[in-house]
Amino acid sequence: MNMNDIAAGGLVLLGCGKMGSAMLAGWLAQGLPAASVWVMDPHPSDWLKAQGVHLNEGAPLAPAVVLIAVKPQMMGEALLVLTPMGNGKTLFVSVAAGTPIAAYEAVLGAETPIVRAMPNTPAAISRGITALIGNARASAADMELAEELLSAVGQTVRLQSEAQMDAVTGLSGSGPAYVFHLIETMAAAGVEQGLPADLAMELAKATVAGAGALAEAASEDPAQLRVNVTSPNGTTQAALEVLMDKEKGFPPLLARAIKAATDRSKELSRG
Numbered sequence: 001m002n003m004n005d006i007a008a009g010g011l012v013l014l015g016c017g018k019m020g021s022a023m024l025a026g027w028l029a030q031g032l033p034a035a036s037v038w039v040m041d042p043h044p045s046d047w048l049k050a051q052g053v054h055l056n057e058g059a060p061l062a063p064a065v066v067l068i069a070v071k072p073q074m075m076g077e078a079l080l081v082l083t084p085m086g087n088g089k090t091l092f093v094s095v096a097a098g099t100p101i102a103a104y105e106a107v108l109g110a111e112t113p114i115v116r117a118m119p120n121t122p123a124a125i126s127r128g129i130t131a132l133i134g135n136a137r138a139s140a141a142d143m144e145l146a147e148e149l150l151s152a153v154g155q156t157v158r159l160q161s162e163a164q165m166d167a168v169t170g171l172s173g174s175g176p177a178y179v180f181h182l183i184e185t186m187a188a189a190g191v192e193q194g195l196p197a198d199l200a201m202e203l204a205k206a207t208v209a210g211a212g213a214l215a216e217a218a219s220e221d222p223a224q225l226r227v228n229v230t231s232p233n234g235t236t237q238a239a240l241e242v243l244m245d246k247e248k249g250f251p252p253l254l255a256r257a258i259k260a261a262t263d264r265s266k267e268l269s270r271g
């Protein structure tokens, strides 16, 4: 099954906020006809209303794919609408944080193919990364279809076990927020050192974006790229002595932040 089969069978999108819209934009850009998409969302955005998809109207009972992108807290109520579609033919893909596959199986039946996925917001510019894992009923073709859908908004990786999903959520799902906060704090620190705010923000954004692109493109690993910036006894070394401090620097701070996100994902999973 591929995008053409999805176009023929129909795709139902439950929840079209930030993540749902990013994915929908990617699919439409890849040529999925708007007429083959049914979106269910009680609060549709103006952008969504302009896309020509079916909005809150009679979805097919056995679409090729249902993609679930509602908040985990709304899941119980939202899933009830989908119960009749759990027929073993439709593939369900959920991007919700902290909602285990078992929660979908409980509502849709264990015979239903279900893929749990964790994307991130750079999906909005097709630069996301999504980790995926399927249930026992998800066939190789189902996994490929889920990958095809999610690769419309960036890279995909498959997980070995669902247990990895909490740490993935803490690292790459929530991760863009850490990087945006890094940009905010670098710019604020530049202002503290005497730069005008708009110049400091321009420098901070370009530095993070450029360093990210270099980390992705270079054959050296990030540790070597860091060394390449660091002249002996120079300015970078002075900064890294602060940032790499084992008690107060990035290592313990980010370890705590990512643990907090991972723990919250585990808590959400327990319901």
Ligand SMILES: NC(=O)C1=CN([C@@H]2O[C@H](COP(=O)(O)OP(=O)(O)OC[C@H]3O[C@@H](n4cnc5c(N)ncnc54)[C@H](O)[C@@H]3O)[C@@H](O)[C@H]2O)C=CC1
Pocket (backbone or CB within 6 Å): 014, 015, 016, 017, 018, 019, 020, 040, 041, 042, 043, 044, 069, 070, 071, 072, 074, 077, 078, 095, 096, 097, 098, 118, 119, 120, 121, 173, 174
């Ligand atoms: N925002 C992010 O960075 C990421 C979010 N996620 C997951 O994606 C899911 C959606 O998150 P966002 O798009 O950020 O949230 P959002 O709040 O932007 O979107 C949720 C959408 O669901 C709609 N909704 C609420 N109740 C509904 C119902 N009963 N039926 C249908 N639609 C309903 C809302 O109107 C809203 O448009 C969450 O489960 C979240 O864990 C996953 C990875 C990254």
Ligand SMILES: O=C(O)[C@@H]1CCC=N1
Pocket (backbone or CB within 6 Å): 097, 169, 173, 174
């Ligand atoms: O904050 C959250 O719960 C969601 C999941 C990953 C990113 N945003």
